[in-house]
Amino acid sequence: MPQRKQQPSFKELLSTAKYSAVHLEMRDSYAVDYEESGFAAWKAGHRLNPDDRGSWWRPWCDVASQAVARGIAMRRARIVSEPVSEYIKFEHSETFTNVAAGEQVRWLPRRQASDLALPGNDFWVFDDHLVRFHIFNGDGGDEGEELTEDPDVIRLCRHAFNSVWARGIPHEEYKV
Template identity: 65%
Template sequence: MPSNEPTRFADLLAQCERSAVHLEMRDVYAVDKEKGPFAEWQAGFRHDPADRASWWRPWLDLVAETVSRGVVIRRARIVSEPVSDYIRYEHSGTFTNTEAGEQVRWLPRRRASDLALPGNDFWLFDDRLVRWNHFAGDGSSQGPEHTTDPSAVKLCGEAFEAVWGRGVPHDLYEIR
């Protein structure tokens, strides 16, 4: 990665001028099964859309600020059906992302079989910088990697747009 590129995610979004897209392709990400938001959700907790103060968090501030500058933030999730409990959890809380201004679509994995997809989840900023998200088999983060390689940027841009074109908008996607 060029040394003049920021490495902190907040800095990447702060320098973004037009678009930030995120492709997620895992059915489970590392979660603490004993405590934390996922465990609370499994125990029956659900965010109350009317009580914004209870669920608004720094990530949503960052999204809202970025969107207010005219940057379009889109997230696409490729999911296996029937979905995992973790995807049910993500789906139930995604209204917070959309409230902040993020656009989200869901694509059943069976509808992605003929798409050329990169091997890892990623963010693509302004069609010029890719931030790969590397994960271990248990879903734990193995850290990011950045590239401005034109072939990687092209692959990620085309993959994202293909998934986005087939994806179902969040408010229309029904969990199976």
């Protein structure tokens, strides 16, 4: 049986980016291991302290900050149902860390995305030449990544992201 080729990590992909990394998230909840304890703490009333950068989501903030310092434009757009889920409230409350790391973030209510052509999975596009799809199961669990350099798929993802971005509400203005 042939061995599956090891996918490069997100950090490796971002480290090779030359000018941009854009991310589109389209789920109302995620159940990924690395957020489990943070989400549970948030539900119990814990909130991140904006003045305690060392306590934020690591190593993500460091990786993003380093990329932005190299000149990479990092943008993230999230399509969300309203009223928002408890998970989206959690995500929104901690997004100030993404912004502090240098990401630009926008939110788009799902009802405003009905006429947009969107891929079936969340994705990152690096430098308009590589797409990394993030596959989740029905419960929001991580099922892995798929990479493609197919020009038609890249065009679809770029167009989808740009359409969502153009309609999206900047993080600082979006209220949950």
